[in-house]
Amino acid sequence: MRVDGLWRYPVKSLGGERLTAAALTEDGVAGDRLVHVRGDRGPLTGRTRHGLLTIPASTGPDGTPLVAGHRWDSAAADALVAPHGGRLVADAGPARFDVLNLLVATDGAVAHWGADLRRLRPNILIGGVGPREERDWPGHALVIGEAVIGVHSVRGRCVVTSIDPDTGAQDLDVFRRIRTEFGNELCLNCWVIEPGEIRPGDRVGLVPTDETPERVGGWITGAPYQPDNRP
Numbered sequence: 272m273r274v275d276g277l278w279r280y281p282v283k284s285l286g287g288e289r290l291t292a293a294a295l296t297e298d299g300v301a302g303d304r305l306v307h308v309r310g311d312r313g314p315l316t317g318r319t320r321h322g323l324l325t326i327p328a329s330t331g332p333d334g335t336p337l338v339a340g341h342r343w344d345s346a347a348a349d350a351l352v353a354p355h356g357g358r359l360v361a362d363a364g365p366a367r368f369d370v371l372n373l374l375v376a377t378d379g380a381v382a383h384w385g386a387d388l389r390r391l392r393p394n395i396l397i398g399g400v401g402p403r404e405e406r407d408w409p410g411h412a413l414v415i416g417e418a419v420i421g422v423h424s425v426r427g428r429c430v431v432t433s434i435d436p437d438t439g440a441q442d443l444d445v446f447r448r449i450r451t452e453f454g455n456e457l458c459l460n461c462w463v464i465e466p467g468e469i470r471p472g473d474r475v476g477l478v479p480t481d482e483t484p485e486r487v488g489g490w491i492t493g494a495p496y497q498p499d500n501r502p
Contacts, residue, residue, distance in 0.1 A: 272475040274415060275378055275398035276388075281336035282343060282359070283307040283367060284316040285328040286436060287392060292470045295418045295463045298365070299372030300394050306336045306343045307367060308357040314490050317431045320355040324431070325439045366489040371423055373461040375413070377405045380457060386445045389436045391428075391458055395420075397475055405459055412480040418467030421482050425456040432457075460487075 277290040283304045294301040308315045308323060317324040329337045338348035343359050352359055365372070376393035377400035388396065397413070406425055413420040433446035449457050462484040 272397055272399040272477070274395060274469055274471050274473045274475060276393075276396035276471060277469065278392070278394055279303050279330065280328065280392065281305060281330050282326075282328040282338060283314070284320070284323045284431075285326045285338065286324065287389065288329045292468055293394070294466075294468050295373075295420070296466050297463055298363075299368065299463060302330050302334060302336070303372070303394065304367045305363050306359050306361050308352050308355065309360040310357040315355060315357040317434060318429055320357075321434045321441060322439045323352065323355050324434050324436050326351055365486055368489045370426065370460045370487060370489070371462045371484055373420060373463060374426060375405075375420070375422070375459040375461045376457075377459075379403075380405050380453070384448060384452065384457060386432075386448070387436065390432045390434065390445065392431070393458055395461075395469075399475075406456075408459060408477065410479065411477050412464060412482065413461070414476040414478055415469045415473050416467050417465065418463070418469050419465035419480075420461050421464045421480060421484060423460045423462065423484055423487065426458045426460050427455055428453075428457050 277293045278287040279290055279300050279302055280287045327339050331337050336343040338351055341347040349358050374393045375395045376391055378398045379400045379402040381388050383402035408422045409424050411422050428449045433441050433443050449455055464482050
């Protein structure tokens, strides 16, 4: 097996950026989901604000999240998310991840599903995997160079997968295929056991592990909205 792709999402629910290398830290991919969109009652995501998924986000040379090329804390960036009912807020706390701090996809399962990989919003794509193999991986670890990634569970999917990341248009048949073909579970909830830098093309090993994550669940799944750094 090998690493086939890497992604980071500097702003939660906005577009992702493809990476040529990723630094895996105890907090997942360095620079991932450092900013989110907050409404009056809590975070706003692509589940209810589909248009957010079409707004591009990237990381500046100094590590600052950018929204369509603008610093996340600029008036121009806020103006892009304001029509969706919220404003941009920084929060690097662990609750910003819905389940765990890494999402891993496998090429065989994605090919069997047959839709745009970006709808799944993975951090890592592993190649050389059969369409059903990932379902046997919980309780194991992925070893990529010095990095070790724990596999906790198969991810239950939501309506975000039905949204075209370019247009914001919804196609519920895409979501229905996950329910019918995969029992509504696709990709893997993972976390970093041992940090390290990984790149596309790196070899991937699979080994058993007794390690467990310290925390599971975030604002959206399993815990209330309590940002660590309120403005």
